[in-house]
Amino acid sequence: MFHLIPVKIAERMDYLRALDRGELPEKPPPPGRLWQVPPETGKFLALMAAAAPAGRCIEIGSSGGYSGLWLSLAMRERGDVLTTFEIDSGRAALARATYEKAEVAGLIRLEFGDAMELIGGADGIAFVFLDGSKEDYPAFFDKLAPKMTPGGILCADNAISHADEMPPFFATIEAHPDFDSVVVPVGQGVLLARKSL
């Protein structure tokens, strides 16, 4: 996946990193930050998504589309489409531009709005990247856990950087008998959880 990253994807990754560092004439949509994952977390997510069982793949919190670009590499391998949710209109527009310019629009479908309402009733979720508001993580887990397929993988970002906000989320996952989890010290810290077979 990482040996032959298409040029258009690599160029857009570079652009989004420069945009978020404030190095370009144009700026990210208000309030001016994208809060995107670092490259090593992007690689970790792509590896986890590629290794997840068959089923739906979703991302909560698209921002400008940077993590989605990494996940698109796994979608290409899986022959799947990532559904990503973004509640902010400016960032949703930037993410859509990202998917067009990186030529991955066929691998990622963005839904604009609150993921809590948009996730819907369908089961069979095989991979989740949870990267929305940290205080919503426990509620998202409660909503997603019954919809996840056996062997399904959930990755939640900021498990270390936002340690103060994590105890309710960690407690919810650890109390669930069908999930095993561990915090992986990659990037800002990723909580990795797997649903039992």
Ligand SMILES: C[S@@+](CC[C@H](N)C(=O)[O-])C[C@H]1O[C@@H](n2cnc3c(N)ncnc32)[C@H](O)[C@@H]1O
């Ligand atoms: C940390 S950023 C995501 C960064 C992105 N995953 C990346 O690495 O490129 C979090 C994003 O989640 C969005 N968000 C927060 N709560 C949400 C919700 N309930 N539904 C959809 N998006 C949400 C925010 O607007 C913000 O753009």
